[in-house]
Amino acid sequence: MRRVVVSARRAARHSCRLCSSSASEAWDGPSFRLHKRRGQHLLTNPRVLDAIVRRAAIRPGDAVLEVGPGTGNLTVRLLASPAASVAAVEIDPRMAAAVAARARDLGLAHKLTVTTGDAMKVDFPEFDACVSNIPYAISSPLTAKLLFGSYRFRTATLLVQREFARRLVGAPGHGEHNHLATNVRLVAHVSLLMDVSKNDFVPVPGVDSSLVEIRMKEVRPTEVEPGISLDEWLEFARVCFGQHQLQQQQEKKKKRKKKEKTLGTIFKQKEMAMELFRLSRIDEERIGNASSSGRDAPHDVNNADDRCDEEGDFSKEEYVVFKERIAGTLQSAKLNNERPSMLSNDDMLRLLRLFIKRGVRFH
Numbered sequence: 462m463r464r465v466v467v468s469a470r471r472a473a474r475h476s477c478r479l480c481s482s483s484a485s486e487a488w489d490g491p492s493f494r495l496h497k498r499r500g501q502h503l504l505t506n507p508r509v510l511d512a513i514v515r516r517a518a519i520r521p522g523d524a525v526l527e528v529g530p531g532t533g534n535l536t537v538r539l540l541a542s543p544a545a546s547v548a549a550v551e552i553d554p555r556m557a558a559a560v561a562a563r564a565r566d567l568g569l570a571h572k573l574t575v576t577t578g579d580a581m582k583v584d585f586p587e588f589d590a591c592v593s594n595i596p597y598a599i600s601s602p603l604t605a606k607l608l609f610g611s612y613r614f615r616t617a618t619l620l621v622q623r624e625f626a627r628r629l630v631g632a633p634g635h636g637e638h639n640h641l642a643t644n645v646r647l648v649a650h651v652s653l654l655m656d657v658s659k660n661d662f663v664p665v666p667g668v669d670s671s672l673v674e675i676r677m678k679e680v681r682p683t684e685v686e687p688g689i690s691l692d693e694w695l696e697f698a699r700v701c702f703g704q705h706q707l708q709q710q711q712e713k714k715k716k717r718k719k720k721e722k723t724l725g726t727i728f729k730q731k732e733m734a735m736e737l738f739r740l741s742r743i744d745e746e747r748i749g750n751a752s753s754s755g756r757d758a759p760h761d762v763n764n765a766d767d768r769c770d771e772e773g774d775f776s777k778e779e780y781v782v783f784k785e786r787i788a789g790t791l792q793s794a795k796l797n798n799e800r801p802s803m804l805s806n807d808d809m810l811r812l813l814r815l816f817i818k819r820g821v822r823f824h
């Protein structure tokens with residue numbers, strides 16, 4: 462692993478010398494090497510650091526979460542803000558110690574809690590605002606963790622790779638739109654706050670960055686619309702965009718990643734069709750049980766010889782009929798040959814409505 466020979470102290474000093482905030486000027490921490498594999502590109506332009514905190518619009522009394530504080534160039538500004546507390550999660554123990562020492566030197570340690578660990582594995586404390594220059598390698602999973610986990614917060618102001626930012630705010634059909642973006646916009650408003658040059662970091666990374674604001678909708682919907690739960694929508698979107706765990710397992714087995722599939726192809730995949738069949742049967746049984754207790758469930762197949770041994774307790778005919786139902790739904794929606802990234806949210810909702818109407822369930 463190539464090590465980047467830039468000391469954290471130099472990176473912080475560069476920031477401190479020019480810094481307009483007195484909070485960061487006293488730090489003179491240890492010198493250590495920065496690792497690219499950890500995304501350790503420290504943001505050192507004080508004007509940009511100040512602007513991030515300003516744009517984050519922290520309110521008095523806020524609990525702030527920072528993922529990947531590094532040596533604390535952003536952290537010291539967050540500590541000097543009206544925030545009541547800052548909880549930082551940092552994977553590198555050297556960085557965690559450095560940021561804690563820096564807060565101590567500034568007399569602001571009482572506002573800071575540092576957890577040493579992987580942000581994807583630790584539970585975050587409750588927070589009102591997340592303000593972070595995040596490690597770009599975990600942009601997607603971290604955004605998903607923040608938005609679809611159980612956290613209730615107001616805003617996440619994140620410095621991310623510019624392409625990722627464009628995808629998050631991008632419109633469908635522009636090639637910069639993806640599954641995560643579709644779902645993020647269901648629960649939050651996303652906007653681009655400013656672009657940041659790669660030259661504002663030490664060491665200089667290969668890519669430019671952008672600051673995005675993810676503002677959570679006041680009421681997180683349990684339903685996307687009457688009759689369609691958010692959970693069902695999220696599962697449906699996962700399937701459409703090949704993110705279901707069964708699809709991911711299949712993808713890993715292949716040597717080369719194929720180009721994006723049409724919906725017709727996606728829904729023909731055996732593992733996926735089987736999983737949807739299973740879920741749909743559970744749903745039908747639930748409905749059957751609710752409407753007439755004691756009656757046989759609709760798919761209870763009496764002739765054991767006719768059961769499909771390999772695939773569970775159902776007949777091959779039932780499964781074939783189910784697959785035809787899926788194909789028929791796609792055809793009547795005229796979306797068989799469409800690729801998911803080209804669909805608008807409205808098209809996707811229209812398709813999900815049709816699936817549900819015909820008893821194809823995703824959750």
Ligand SMILES: C[S@@+](CC[C@H](N)C(=O)[O-])C[C@H]1O[C@@H](n2cnc3c(N)ncnc32)[C@H](O)[C@@H]1O
Binds near residue numbers: 594
């Ligand atoms: C881009 S640097 C940002 C440093 C600092 N916030 C700044 O702006 O100068 C990303 C930081 O995230 C840390 N990091 C990388 N992967 C992480 C993970 N999975 N969980 C928590 N921190 C991580 C790195 O060690 C590094 O300190």
